[in-house]
Amino acid sequence: MSAPETALAARASFGRRTLHAHRGLLWLAAREVLRVLKLWIQTIAAPVLSSFLFIVVFGLSLGGRIKQIGGVDYDVFIVPGLVTMAMVQAAYANNSSSVFQARFDRYIHDILAAPMRSWEVNLGLSLGGVVRALLIGLALLALALPTTGAPIHHPAELVLAVALALVLFASLGVVVGIYAETWDHHTFVQNIVILPLTFLGGVFYSVDVLPSPWRELSHANPIFYLINAVRYGFLGTSDVSVALSLGVTAALAVLVVAWSSWLFATGRRLKP
């Protein structure tokens, strides 16, 4: 066997060993994705439809009556924020409900007793929300881009912003799913925290048009930075620098991932 063939065989062998060592993680992630697909009307179709209706109703019907924002047509301006909103809500809601349901019905015991490391359980439970959000995002892009003609000016920044957003909200969903004692707790965070912050983060407007002190207060909203990072990726415009937007989002993602990792590593809340 030649040297390149030997190296190739060694790499293939390493890949097989790695896959084998983390089979539990792969199966857990597959289970989370299976749940998303089995409930596709609720998990995929409904959020895609409602977000697309926002784009059609707010963008196409009102867009003609609202002047451009930052040199961009209104129907195009709202696309990044609405796509972001749909994706982060899906990532959060999926994981918080899946983890809470697993705790409520106690089938999470089957996972906690299995020979998986704590980070594998954490990652496996998180991936369902990530996949669901990506499916929704892709479906919305497929519908919204031809409808509105929204461009993608900076794909690398867009991918990075979406990745950070999904890590942040998928992990937040897992954390809330672990802490929640009732369904109300899960919906409280979604409806009373995430949804208002998303709307106030500039989905439908540029915070530059707000009077003081609302403009300054908007800068305290973490989702404002996320929406602007995604908007920069699509439109090339942003209310703040893209580096700051990505930095704030990354810092929050690190914080929430550290929180969920601590919960799984210590067993706090998961194990009495």
Add this chain to the structure above:
Amino acid sequence: MDLLGRGLRPEGSQIGTTGRSGAGAGRRAGVVPGAPTPWSSGGATVAAGRSRVVSLGAMALDTGTPPALELRGLTKRYDSGLLALEDLDLTVPAGEFFGLLGPNGAGKTTLISAVCNLIRTTAGEIRVFGEDHRTPAARREIGLAEQDVNLDRFLDVEETLVYHGGYYGMGRVEARRRAQEMMDVFELRGKAKVRAPQLSGGMRRRLLLARALMHEPRLVILDEPTAGVDYELRLELWRYIRRLHSTGTTIVLTTHYLEEAEELCEDIALIRGGRLIARDSAANLRVAYGAASLADVYVKAMAS
């Protein structure tokens, strides 16, 4: 065909046992009924009130196999302040059918949960076949059927088994093959595509047991597996469990049914207030407590 254990063996063949596992001492080859078993000393029965029971685990020494389960100084105090287990020592030799009896709140489920990594222990050590219970190697050896039916509501019968196998490191082909075997053994094949919430109570119990055995564990823990089931299903479950034990699998059984413990278990421990108060064969417990039946032993032990 016996598909329950490691390898395929004809039903009725045993590894290290003389026949069906059952009550009292002396079920293993060469052991006289009523005499001390090779893995517990003649004085292993511990008087009520003592906090520790020292089981010698001599069988493990005989064979060189580490005990299936070893607890040393196990203590669990919940955040509420409740002391559920207190400085508990216990050894279950490999291959034994071990019963754990006690009233509600005695600590049975806490003990099982500690072994299976479902609660955080306050102090002490747990070893499964010589390995720390938190390691993947130890966890792979344990199969758990909990008292409550905790099946994944989004999965059908076949998926429940296949995904469980996957969590324990099985590949897709292997997991599917094993799931077919388990569905045959537990007569669930006709319900392969039915989700757990649509199953009858008896089928859910059987599925719980099948799931616990899916990854071929060497230590199977059954937490009140026959609670709330009708007599016919109880006998059926007993048959499954006996066949499982006959393949050499170590079984830890908790139950409120004393006749069940007497019928199935080689060694029985009584637990009260988080402490083991006695441990021996049913026959030796009867002698030690001067009781005519295990029920009398239980009443005397719990009252003392």
